[in-house]
Amino acid sequence: MSKIAVVMGSTSDLPVMQKAIDILKGFDIEVDVDIVSAHRTPEKLFEFSKNAHTNGYSAVIAGAGGAAHLPGMVASLSPLPVIGVPIKSSNSIDGWDSILSILQMPGGVPVATVALNGAKNAGILAAQIIGSADKCVLDKVILYKEGLKEKVIKGAGELKNKAP
Amino acid sequence: MSKIAVVMGSTSDLPVMQKAIDILKGFDIEVDVDIVSAHRTPEKLFEFSKNAHTNGYSAVIAGAGGAAHLPGMVASLSPLPVIGVPIKSSNSIDGWDSILSILQMPGGVPVATVALNGAKNAGILAAQIIGSADKCVLDKVILYKEGLKEKVIKGAGELKNKAP
């Protein structure tokens, strides 16, 4: 069965990254969570990244803020798709540093970047990657999108009723 | 067999997007290419996006510049992973508009964004998505990354030899 790894540079990133974990659990996808710091535990970064594809992961979600090197370094060391979540951490300049140091990877080493603090979308994207080859998960994604639509339709209905 | 759709808003985007096509062909992955403009052919956008997953695609690569709505609108209509390529087109403000209007998607509808003009990386990411469930493509990605390494090592060797 498919499994996703969610890693982040610091426990302080957990409140943002939790949304990726929750959405994956909602899709009944197995998730492993770990703290891996590119700058403070580079050996663990190597160990984790080199073995991610043989350890049964389908993709890696990596979140980091400021000069965010974690997603790019995992992508450097693993052949798996790596989803990067730029985090607007306390040491970030309005998130611009986080975004640019994750997004602007050189030719040959992509990181699939989502919106600032967009961990929820990172989880959905991981599900879509699994769903790309797994009809059952794809159907769950289709259902999820139906749910988004219904919520908007319901909100629109309530707005209509409120208006005099 | 897996297949990738590469769409772009205008034929003027082809020189940038060709790199995605080339890299996918290098991985022996089937590619279909089309012009789909969110703003000028919205009906074609709907038609294409609604049916992409039943038409056998594993993922969609969408490139656009300026107020770039194509990747996000495909992602709105398709359950497949959508890879967005921000293009620094002539009407773009140094690429910032292209990046932000592709990257900053709302919760629920992710676009896997790559670097500005990063069509090559979009191709590799699509291969990695297929490789995530297809051992044979994964091995090709591993080989590709070995090739990147060797090229750097070779360049370093030449530099050493040149120095007196």
Added chain:
Amino acid sequence: MSKIAVVMGSTSDLPVMQKAIDILKGFDIEVDVDIVSAHRTPEKLFEFSKNAHTNGYSAVIAGAGGAAHLPGMVASLSPLPVIGVPIKSSNSIDGWDSILSILQMPGGVPVATVALNGAKNAGILAAQIIGSADKCVLDKVILYKEGLKEKVIKGAGELKNKAP
């Protein structure tokens, strides 16, 4: 009689967009309000936009935040003037993403963009568009501008009186 449609991507945009509704009501212009999400209800977007001009609207005001595709997609599907309101929503990067993804539309498909969170001005602009062919509404706009002037003159007078 002239009628304006005010649409927005989410009920959370209502506090900002309410200012457009209020100003239009102040000009005695009929307003219809609806929630239409480009990313979550694309079919409703199509339905609404394709028929806006036959449904009696003179213009559409569309507000959205982040990767804001709603105004541009309405403009893609409708021949009416579309006024875009960039919203500084919680998932926006200081509003830059909202502004650029509404303003930087490609040649052929304009969106009349107003200031960040400038829904009040969107309402006035819609009134001016109607007033462009309707002398009675134009006179109301002239009166409204007189009111702005008087308020400033009054403030200046109070300032003069306060000073010793």
Added chain:
Amino acid sequence: MSKIAVVMGSTSDLPVMQKAIDILKGFDIEVDVDIVSAHRTPEKLFEFSKNAHTNGYSAVIAGAGGAAHLPGMVASLSPLPVIGVPIKSSNSIDGWDSILSILQMPGGVPVATVALNGAKNAGILAAQIIGSADKCVLDKVILYKEGLKEKVIKGAGELKNKAP
């Protein structure tokens, strides 16, 4: 019959603004063109703006670069819809100054801002404003949009034929 005024701060803005003139002539809409500088001919600015609505104009298109005050000052003095074209002139910082000094108008005095150098879209928007109350012009806008679509479809066809 409807008439549009196109004004700009300097003759050096003409190459950009010509696209607005051309598109309006393509829609058979009468256009008057003039040089009006907010900073060098403030009296002419007043004269022009105060009388634009009694001189038979349906809307004003104003283009300017750098600290671009022309569109906002016309909007201050005229009850007509004013369309602002930010111009990336030689003294502009990548166009950011032009965009922000046109877009960010205070509550009460809107300027309908289009993309950087987007004079073509300014022309189309002016046609849409007229079309909002003039069925004949609205039909021309609908036809124009059909033309955009056909051009993209044709380009897509040629791309298909080229591919081996």
Added chain:
Amino acid sequence: MSKIAVVMGSTSDLPVMQKAIDILKGFDIEVDVDIVSAHRTPEKLFEFSKNAHTNGYSAVIAGAGGAAHLPGMVASLSPLPVIGVPIKSSNSIDGWDSILSILQMPGGVPVATVALNGAKNAGILAAQIIGSADKCVLDKVILYKEGLKEKVIKGAGELKNKAP
């Protein structure tokens, strides 16, 4: 005797602009304060600016936020030195719009721009302009700068004493 005019677009700008008034009073320079809105009271703007030099002012300090046209329009109409204060008002995008629409004036019409919310420095600059031809005011500026120095030296001394 020399006299400075301090004008601003709205009474809400007064808390920022008060610092210019206070510093000028501290230099015993006469100050007149008024509300003049480029966008809401354009006629008053003309009246004030055309006559500022014959009304005995040595310079004008003008503060405004957002698409800030007041300083530039005063400079357009008056031969006096105009000092512009960009204000980070509630409708401003972090102050960038205020700064750029005041600073980036075209060749021929300068505005002496100070830092964001830098009304205090606008007051000092006005004093320096008067001091440029008035030895008595120049001496006050020299004294003022001595005071700045002493305050820093005193702070440094206290820091030294605090340290163990």
Added chain:
Amino acid sequence: MSKIAVVMGSTSDLPVMQKAIDILKGFDIEVDVDIVSAHRTPEKLFEFSKNAHTNGYSAVIAGAGGAAHLPGMVASLSPLPVIGVPIKSSNSIDGWDSILSILQMPGGVPVATVALNGAKNAGILAAQIIGSADKCVLDKVILYKEGLKEKVIKGAGELKNKAP
């Protein structure tokens, strides 16, 4: 008689700063030009700045690029009005560094900042500062502004004649 000092950090800044010199000569104002580098000749900077007001200057125009410290350091050491010209030099990031390091001076030490590369306006501003107390120079400024107006009117006339 009044005299202006024009200083710049490097001879490579001369092509930009020449416009300030030319405009001042056009106003028959005496100009002294010198190279003073804050970073490479700090002693000369001190010497020059400390004595500028006793050496007969009415104001100092200082131009610099990148981390542009020259205008601010002159302002730190002289009681005269200092006009700063941000230069888009080859080592500058699109001019943003030059602008911000000149404009954003702390409270107490103003620099009258003009537009990027706006040396011409720096010259006019210096003339206006002298004109503030010298009726003869003020009249020249008034004449200069008349000239600007006539040039625009003439351009507008030619545009009218060209049009069929």
Added chain:
Amino acid sequence: MSKIAVVMGSTSDLPVMQKAIDILKGFDIEVDVDIVSAHRTPEKLFEFSKNAHTNGYSAVIAGAGGAAHLPGMVASLSPLPVIGVPIKSSNSIDGWDSILSILQMPGGVPVATVALNGAKNAGILAAQIIGSADKCVLDKVILYKEGLKEKVIKGAGELKNKAP
């Protein structure tokens, strides 16, 4: 024995700069702290900077905000390595002015710039500079980095235990 000077433009910078002092004391490195304002005490700046290398300092850490000239001016006057700390002070535009006016020094006069408010890293960098020639301090740096690693590993362990 090695000694580091920590200077800042104002006592209000102390809360940020204290982290540099603390980290240096943690490495048992002697620190002298002083207030030196480039703009308000230029003579003290000269005195301090000219003599820093003969007064026994190994490096200077200088912190400043806004148009931050202190680090660059110390670097102009001293042959020692100068570490610049951009401070997001109250008068700074999100820190961009502080960063650019410290980082973008011209060729010949480097400032070793650290992250916005990164005084802690400035202290570590100063220790590394001393450690570059002092084996005992280098060993302390190595130990410090081990401590960082252990803290992350411990956090990762706690995360694992918390998860069900």
Added chain:
Amino acid sequence: MSKIAVVMGSTSDLPVMQKAIDILKGFDIEVDVDIVSAHRTPEKLFEFSKNAHTNGYSAVIAGAGGAAHLPGMVASLSPLPVIGVPIKSSNSIDGWDSILSILQMPGGVPVATVALNGAKNAGILAAQIIGSADKCVLDKVILYKEGLKEKVIKGAGELKNKAP
């Protein structure tokens, strides 16, 4: 004797980085140059960085562009001072990505960042770091700075002579 390592991510960075090499050779400091790519040769990055301090280097100069992870990853793995050179490479967004992903390192892992393309200053900073403990190199830095001064003085003299 002291020795500096200069590393860069690609041979295409050599034209920029050569200036660091040249300046160090001018100071008679031994330099080793190598290509080390964080993203394409991560094992070599580890090998190089872990051993840099035992291999006799006093400091490492690392240059990279785009999402520039090389300087930060060397700093993560080595206790030596690491000087980062942001490079405006072809895949960089005006250099902002290079700057932010090098400068904004998290607490604990500093990179001494110099200006965009500022390799020359990186070389001088490395010399200053050695000079911090080596009187002979410090004297060379003092001499170098004298040379900068003389060049400016000479330029100023030529300017004076040219003027009529």
